[in-house]
Amino acid sequence: DGGITQSPKYLFRKEGQNVTLSCEQNLNHDAMYWYRQDPGQGLRLIYYSQIVNDFQKGDIAEGYSVSREKKESFPLTVTSAQKNPTAFYLCASSTFIGTNEKLFFGSGTQLSVL
């Protein structure tokens, strides 16, 4: 399962705590994305980044922050402002080269609140 790696696989957050989810890719992809998946629901976009040092809010960005200092890395911070953080978080990447826009997903991080 190489290519795009998420860590940790499971994460627990205490109330008032910020936690950071890691996402690293070695696919040389330009674009990276963070999605949130709740049970029985689809994938909702939190943030995405098309190039280094630039990122855009998705549909549910409130309570989250990201950075894109390196092409390979796109960490997501779940802040204390996110009142309902329990969910499965998926990172993905894609390339702009040619017409290959296929999304490659990481294996996900399950975040739970203690």
Added chain:
Amino acid sequence: GENVEQHPSTLSVQEGDSAVIKCTYSDSASNYFPWYKQELGKRPQLIIDIRSNVGEKKDQRIAVTLNKTAKHFSLHITETQPEDSAVYFCAASLSYGQNFVFGPGTRLSVLP
């Protein structure tokens, strides 16, 4: 912005039968439509995709059709097998790294 609807939310079929999942999208500018399969506890994986300049695409037992005028596209799985049981997501996007918008998913169960 783009909105993608997907039906049905759950689908049960007998092994060997066909399954059809339908999606509609709202933004006529969308031109790339992938389908992802997510098995329980695993990452979504691309199974087939179609671009707006094509009406149909097949890959063995899986096919996708696109009707640009009506703004809907469908996934067809023939001769279903138990390993086809999963959640299937459709998505729509503009080209070149634009935001992918996903449908809510269809849980397919193939009964032996």
